[in-house]
Each structure stands twice: as structure tokens, then as C-alpha cells.
Amino acid sequence: MNNFEFQAPTKIIFGRDTIKQVANEIPKNKKILMTYGGGSIRKNGVYKKVMEALSEHTVMEFGGIEPNPKFETLMQAVEIVKNENIDFLLSVGGGSTLDGTKFIAAAAKFEGDPWTILSEGAEIKDAIPLADIITLPATGSEMNNGAVISRLSTNEKLAFHSNFVYPKFSIIDPETTYSLPEKQTVNGIIDTFVHTMEQYATYEVNTPLQDQWMLGLIKTLMEESKKVLQNPTNYDARANVFWCATCGLNYWMSLGCIQDWSTHMIGHELTAFYGLDHGESLAIVLPRVWKNRKNDKMQKLAKMAVEVFGANEFLPKNILADITIDKTKKFFKSLGRRIKLSDYGIDKAEAAKKISERFKERKAVLGEKCNITPDEVYDILMHC
Amino acid sequence: MNNFEFQAPTKIIFGRDTIKQVANEIPKNKKILMTYGGGSIRKNGVYKKVMEALSEHTVMEFGGIEPNPKFETLMQAVEIVKNENIDFLLSVGGGSTLDGTKFIAAAAKFEGDPWTILSEGAEIKDAIPLADIITLPATGSEMNNGAVISRLSTNEKLAFHSNFVYPKFSIIDPETTYSLPEKQTVNGIIDTFVHTMEQYATYEVNTPLQDQWMLGLIKTLMEESKKVLQNPTNYDARANVFWCATCGLNYWMSLGCIQDWSTHMIGHELTAFYGLDHGESLAIVLPRVWKNRKNDKMQKLAKMAVEVFGANEFLPKNILADITIDKTKKFFKSLGRRIKLSDYGIDKAEAAKKISERFKERKAVLGEKCNITPDEVYDILMHC
Numbered sequence: 001m002n003n004f005e006f007q008a009p010t011k012i013i014f015g016r017d018t019i020k021q022v023a024n025e026i027p028k029n030k031k032i033l034m035t036y037g038g039g040s041i042r043k044n045g046v047y048k049k050v051m052e053a054l055s056e057h058t059v060m061e062f063g064g065i066e067p068n069p070k071f072e073t074l075m076q077a078v079e080i081v082k083n084e085n086i087d088f089l090l091s092v093g094g095g096s097t098l099d100g101t102k103f104i105a106a107a108a109k110f111e112g113d114p115w116t117i118l119s120e121g122a123e124i125k126d127a128i129p130l131a132d133i134i135t136l137p138a139t140g141s142e143m144n145n146g147a148v149i150s151r152l153s154t155n156e157k158l159a160f161h162s163n164f165v166y167p168k169f170s171i172i173d174p175e176t177t178y179s180l181p182e183k184q185t186v187n188g189i190i191d192t193f194v195h196t197m198e199q200y201a202t203y204e205v206n207t208p209l210q211d212q213w214m215l216g217l218i219k220t221l222m223e224e225s226k227k228v229l230q231n232p233t234n235y236d237a238r239a240n241v242f243w244c245a246t247c248g249l250n251y252w253m254s255l256g257c258i259q260d261w262s263t264h265m266i267g268h269e270l271t272a273f274y275g276l277d278h279g280e281s282l283a284i285v286l287p288r289v290w291k292n293r294k295n296d297k298m299q300k301l302a303k304m305a306v307e308v309f310g311a312n313e314f315l316p317k318n319i320l321a322d323i324t325i326d327k328t329k330k331f332f333k334s335l336g337r338r339i340k341l342s343d344y345g346i347d348k349a350e351a352a353k354k355i356s357e358r359f360k361e362r363k364a365v366l367g368e369k370c371n372i373t374p375d376e377v378y379d380i381l382m383h384c
Numbered sequence: 385m386n387n388f389e390f391q392a393p394t395k396i397i398f399g400r401d402t403i404k405q406v407a408n409e410i411p412k413n414k415k416i417l418m419t420y421g422g423g424s425i426r427k428n429g430v431y432k433k434v435m436e437a438l439s440e441h442t443v444m445e446f447g448g449i450e451p452n453p454k455f456e457t458l459m460q461a462v463e464i465v466k467n468e469n470i471d472f473l474l475s476v477g478g479g480s481t482l483d484g485t486k487f488i489a490a491a492a493k494f495e496g497d498p499w500t501i502l503s504e505g506a507e508i509k510d511a512i513p514l515a516d517i518i519t520l521p522a523t524g525s526e527m528n529n530g531a532v533i534s535r536l537s538t539n540e541k542l543a544f545h546s547n548f549v550y551p552k553f554s555i556i557d558p559e560t561t562y563s564l565p566e567k568q569t570v571n572g573i574i575d576t577f578v579h580t581m582e583q584y585a586t587y588e589v590n591t592p593l594q595d596q597w598m599l600g601l602i603k604t605l606m607e608e609s610k611k612v613l614q615n616p617t618n619y620d621a622r623a624n625v626f627w628c629a630t631c632g633l634n635y636w637m638s639l640g641c642i643q644d645w646s647t648h649m650i651g652h653e654l655t656a657f658y659g660l661d662h663g664e665s666l667a668i669v670l671p672r673v674w675k676n677r678k679n680d681k682m683q684k685l686a687k688m689a690v691e692v693f694g695a696n697e698f699l700p701k702n703i704l705a706d707i708t709i710d711k712t713k714k715f716f717k718s719l720g721r722r723i724k725l726s727d728y729g730i731d732k733a734e735a736a737k738k739i740s741e742r743f744k745e746r747k748a749v750l751g752e753k754c755n756i757t758p759d760e761v762y763d764i765l766m767h768c
Contacts, residue, residue: 001399001620001623001624001627002399003398003399003400003402004396004398004399005395005396005397005398006395006396006398007392007393007394007395007396008391008392009391009393010391011389011390011391012388012389012390012391012639013389014387014388014389014390014639014640015385015386015387015388015640016387018387206620206624207624208603208604208607208608208624209600209601209604209624209627209628209631212596212597212600212601212603212604213596213597213600215600216593216596216597216599216600217593217596219592219596220592220593220596223592224592236385236590239385239640240385240590240591240592240593243385243593243639243640244593247593252636255396255398255627256398256399256623256627
């Protein structure tokens, strides 16, 4: 096991009928900017619940944060925060709204051009305190210190991390997910699956507890996903999927492990250039990264075949790894997901060229061994 | 899944050669009282490492905190804290030293008789900040807000909880456990096993992720324990067992689940009256609590037989539950542990009478359904 440090400062409030607790968690003297997305919170009743709970607080609003939240949009909110002396941000919605809110929180206190937080990893020294009512199980952003932001003008999608943007609290009421469109539910399931695999499917450093936990999450996710798609108002199934999503990216499961994240890096570019949903891009890329890097990931993929897919442990590791790759594709397809670039009308030769060139410009090498070169990214995308 | 709230404020610093980091984690202007136990930290080199790291800090010492830390001893430390204006407590040693330090931290700021914190659950409103270098994988105290304290004069052993006594940080260097006597290693393994089972083996409320995690911990613990006993300086095995112990009682695994804790309540009384080690008492009590409450715990015990002990899932649940009880006893015995009261020269009729009468006085009913009456405690102990 590798050395690690860990702290999870976010308070989680999980369960039925918990939205009203927002009133007790934010001091009355705070001037709140409530951020949200395209307005689904007005249709599903969440907006009304939050506003009722905060009737004795001072609340301003900033709506319209997009999926893959845009720098340009978020900078409008930064202006409001500064002009109105906002001192608490409350994100109400999914992971995109929350990621955007984390950026607003950091950018409002940043001296210099906030884009450098993303483009150069400029250090964040302070942020407006923020919290969230999260309504989409997917990004795990509700219990971590990261965010991913896009820029329209340059087709870029970049991540940043800072302990200053940990949510103070996150309220998770699984009932808010009853009304999600099936496509978004599936995106969230795939996102959770791939988050877990970016932390699991690497090389072995003797972390049996962490492996049990990550594979246990995958088993649970696969079983509970089926129930959610069959019956979108099955409370326990919705709660179990949501808790998988939160735990899928609070880093708790994988402390002391090696991590990959190449699928995400390539997937982000597919979103930036072609507008694919995050969950769509991941389902396309993951199986081929595994195929290309099967030797590096052999032990872990083989273990997964036995533990998750019930394969015979005496089969050759090579065969077991193939079983995991194959069963993972089948799982994505069972969710109704298309998993080829051509399914989305994308010319793979063009995508491979554009994206590998961008990695070349950035001098980026990907994966847990930093051995996925831009040329290999080209090869991966040519097989997607 | 039940509703829950969770926050884990303790920063964990885990791995080889991490003790020196203590210097960066405590501000230089703090006046530290370093607490420890019977002096094993002088033999295993930990004392020297801590003192070297803190050479630029102001450090006083308070040694001699016993296993099952005593109220009488701890109150001496409280006097020192008050007289010397100590403003940071650093526990160096095992869970007993840390539990004792948590009590010192709370008692030093408590108005009134500090014993009422334990006897009456009197509210704690403040505490001296504390942290630890933990050297024994067992109690999980390094990442939770609880402590168990004993009183010599009345043969009592009682617990308290308060968010004010969460350690600010915990440093875990698995190499500090290389020199542990085998008896203490085994006590810690059993403590971790039973902590996990107090949270797992209850009734079903549809928490598949949590079940996977708790059973995954048990599988890992059983495999890694064997390696530790065969080779006490196997770093990875020591690291894996320690991480199991910490995760066994930070409540993370069992959020949204039902909890039991009757084995601990009865075990505490065996320690208070007869001086049994905590780990010894738990191994005696757990299997019989399960036997008595098999119907209540049937689903979970049966699931464990399949997932952990590889039993055939088509066997009747009743038989599967018996397999888990039997295999658990065998596991304890495989660690060299005796699991009957008579093995320790204790008259079970006397113990059953004394302890059941004490629960009668306290009007205590135990277990996840609060249905283990003092009369049933009598029956349980008569079969131990």
C-alpha cells in the first residue's frame, strides 16, 4: 500500500425529506447566491422546497449553468458575487451546477485571470464558502474538492482541485432523482462505474481492502442500476445508486492505490470537440483503453472477472482480463448505451487526429504509468 | 437504507516514515502535553522520533495511562492541563491512551464533576484540541469521536461520544506495530472483527454497498491477519490490518445501517469485573449473542456465510447462519484465542449474576432491537 493523506471535511446529510435541513446549516447572516442549471429544479419541486426552507435567509439566484459548465457563463456569476457581496454559494442541481459553483467560489477570490486556475493550475488561496443540494448521482462532486469546467471559445474542458472548494455540506435526497430522464440516469451510472475503475484498474500495490470496496461498489451498482431502470421510484435502489455515486469519487475507497484517469482525459476531449455527454464519452473510451493497456492492468482486470463476473479463477489471467472487458461493454449496452464513435456520427479518424494533436501540444502523457502517448491516444480513438 | 448524517473531520496521515510530519501539523505556539501508556513507545523508538520531530515545540509529558484507561489516572492529567495552561494534547500509543486523552481533553474544559460525562452522558461543550500517533490497530479511536473509560473504585467501564474530541489528525505508521506482542496483535484483530460485526450483523434495511464493504473488510482482515502472525514485519500485511482497524470503527462503512453493540456492552462488564482484555471478552461473548439472536440476525449471518465463508447459497438460511457462527469461533481459535469464560478461570454463574444485576440496576436493554433484557444477558453468559 502506498502512503497517503486524507481528510473529508464535507458534512453529508443523506435521506428522505432532508432538503429542509438546509436552513439549519447556513447561518442566517449570510448573503446566499443560489446557483442552478436549466430549470429542472422548478419542475421537480426542489426549487420550492429550498426557497421555503430559506424563507428567513437572504437569497439571490443565478440560473442557467449548463451541463459541462462554461467559463463564460460562470464569470457572469463571479461579477454578481463581487458586486452583491455574496458570502455563501448554494448549488442546487447536478454535478455540473456544483462544479461550476466551485469555480465561481474560487474565481471570486482570485487575483489575476481566473482562467489560469484551469489552464495553468494557478494556486487557489481562498474561496467563498459553498454547499450543495445535489440531485444527480454521477460526478461525486458533492464530497470532493475537484471540478471540471469548459470554455466555449477554445473547445477546452479542464479540471482543477483545491481544498478551499470542498462543500461545507451536501444534502442528498434520493427522491429528487425519481424524475430524471433515463438518459441522465444512465450517464450517472456509467460515470460512477468509470470513476471507480479509474481508481481500481491499474497495477497491483497490495491493497486488498480497497479492492474489495471498489469491486463491491461495482457489484452493487450493477444490481441496483437494473432496479432503478425497471422502477424509477424504487427508493432503496435510487438511494443505493446515489450512495455508490458519492462514494465513487470521494477517494475514500482508493486511498493508498494507484490511479489512472486516462479515459476521463480522452473523454473530456470528445465532449469539448463534439459535445458528447460525459457518460457517453466514457463508455466509448474505457473498453479500448483497457484493451490497449491490458498487460499493465492484467492482475486487476483478472481479479475483477472472478469477483464481479463470477469467472473461474483458474482461467489464464489474459482470458480473465478479456472477460472483464467484454462484460463491461455488455453492461454499458444493457443500459441502452451506444459505445462507438460512429454511433454518434463522429468520424473517428478526424477525432483521433484532433485529440492526439492537442495532447501533443500539451506534452501530455496519460495513465497510471504515464505511458499512454499522444500516438497511443490516436490508436485508441481509431479503435473506438 | 436509513437516513444518516456524516462528517469525518480527522486528517489521516498513513504510511512509512510519517511520524516526523507531526511537527508540521501542530502550530509552534501551542503548549503540548504528550500522553502515553506504560512506556512501550520508549522501547520501539516512537518516543525518540516524536521528540526529535517536536524539538522546536514546547512539550510536557504524562505517561502511565493504563489499558482500559482509568478515570483516577486521567484526572491527574486534567490537573496538569489546567495548571500548566496546556492547549494541545498529543496521544502517542494505542487506543487506550487515545481514549484517555479524549477524556482529558473534555474533562479539562468541563464545568462540574467530569465523571458525569460517563455516568450521565452530561453534555460536552468544549475540549482541548487533540491529535494522535496511533501505534496499535484495534479501537479505531483514531478516526472517531468516542472513548471508553474505566473507574477502579466502582468497577465500571463506560463510553462517551462528542464531536469535540475528534482527533485533529492521526498519524498511522504501520512499522510501529512490528514489535507488538502477539497477544496485542490478536486482541486488535478481534476488536476490529467485532466492531465490524456490531455494525453488520443486525437486521436487513437494504444496504448492499455497506454490506459489501463490511464483508470485504472481514475477508481482508482474515487473510491479512494470517500473514501478520506468520511474519510480524510484513509491511503490507501490517498496513492492511491497520487500515482495516481504522475503517472498522470510523462508521463510514455502515452509514444508513442498523447497529447492535450488545457484545461490547457485555464485554465491557467482563473487563470491569474480571480484568479480561477487551479483545478476550469480545471473542467470548459474540458467538453466543449470535446464537441467542439468530432469528433477528438470520439474513445477515446467512449472507456472510456465502460471501465470506464460501457456503452454498442454496442451503437453508438457518444452516447458513450456523456456519457463520461456527466459522467465526474457528477463526478466533485459529488466532490462538481461548473463547470460554472457564478458560480464564471465571465462574460463569457468578459473572452471569453480577452482570445481569448491573444491567437491571441501569434498566438497560441491549441490541439493535433493544430486546436483550438483563435476563437474557444472564442466559448468554451462562452459555459462555
